Amino acid sequence: MTDNSIILRAQDITKSYASEKNADPLVVLDGVSLEIQHSQITSIVGSSGSGKSTLLHILGGLDSPDSGNVFWGEKNLAKMHTDQLAEFRNKNIGFVFQFHHLLPEFTALENVCMPALIAGTDMEEANDRAVRLLQRFGVENRKSHRPTQLSGGEQQRVSMARAVMNNPALILADEPTGNLDERNTEIILDLLFELRDEYQVSVLLITHEEDIAKRSDTILEMKKGKLQAL
Numbered sequence: 001m002t003d004n005s006i007i008l009r010a011q012d013i014t015k016s017y018a019s020e021k022n023a024d025p026l027v028v029l030d031g032v033s034l035e036i037q038h039s040q041i042t043s044i045v046g047s048s049g050s051g052k053s054t055l056l057h058i059l060g061g062l063d064s065p066d067s068g069n070v071f072w073g074e075k076n077l078a079k080m081h082t083d084q085l086a087e088f089r090n091k092n093i094g095f096v097f098q099f100h101h102l103l104p105e106f107t108a109l110e111n112v113c114m115p116a117l118i119a120g121t122d123m124e125e126a127n128d129r130a131v132r133l134l135q136r137f138g139v140e141n142r143k144s145h146r147p148t149q150l151s152g153g154e155q156q157r158v159s160m161a162r163a164v165m166n167n168p169a170l171i172l173a174d175e176p177t178g179n180l181d182e183r184n185t186e187i188i189l190d191l192l193f194e195l196r197d198e199y200q201v202s203v204l205l206i207t208h209e210e211d212i213a214k215r216s217d218t219i220l221e222m223k224k225g226k227l228q229a230l
């Protein structure tokens with residue numbers, strides 16, 4: 001692999017949270033380094049509270065580390081202003097969380113269109129692409145429904161469509177199937193692998209599904225503030 005194939009590089013990330021008065025701070029990330037390659041699926045496993053979500057938020061620029069840097073190519077996230085960072089995220093990263101985070105007052109179709117409209121894509125083009133994605137994910141017949149009218153599996157499929165709307169280089173998925181039954185878990189995880197094959201998108205997946213972790217290109221475990229190969 002050449003360096004060109006690395007889309008994200010995190011170097012020596014640390015993060016602590018203050019704990020009770022006079023107690024030592026809670027060290028969540030204690031020098032985490034990570035590289036994400038183009039078109040690769042990386043799974044992160046680890047017990048609850050081990051710092052997986054904290055790391056994912058830092059990699060995606062939703063939170064900042066106490067020390068260490070996150071580079072996307074030559075770009076250091078720490079050097080970006082809030083609005084630049086928001087624009088960067090919108091163009092380059094698709095987030096999928098355990099809970100769908102769809103906007104309740106909008107339909108499935110409108111939710112999927114949103115990232116493209118924010119990026120300045122015209123309405124008709126956004127609409128066409130969103131409909132194609134909803135078709136692709138098997139929820140086109142639910143496009144006029146609001147999130148509360150959808151099942152958990154449908155909500156996550158709509159969330160995935162929204163996440164890939166702007167053709168991101170990376171999907172950051174934080175236990176996207178944590179709330180789903182076995183069948184829907186399989187559908188969502190298969191979709192992630194298909195997206196990688198179709199669009200060469202990279203995926204960083206936090207998961208408890210051991211089988212899926214084993215199917216990925218790299219499996220890492222968060223333990224005692226460190227990320228280690230499994």
Ligand SMILES: Nc1ncnc2c1ncn2[C@@H]1O[C@H](COP(=O)(O)OP(=O)(O)O)[C@@H](O)[C@H]1O
Pocket residue numbers: 017018026028046047048049050051052053054055
């Ligand atoms: N904003 C916060 N303030 C204080 N403690 C936090 C905060 N966010 C997370 N933590 C703590 O940091 C640890 C790691 O949390 P998290 O990254 O969510 O773990 P995981 O995703 O692996 O379950 C947990 O002990 C959690 O309680």
Ligand SMILES: [Mg+2]
Pocket residue numbers: 052053054174
């Ligand atoms: Mg978590």
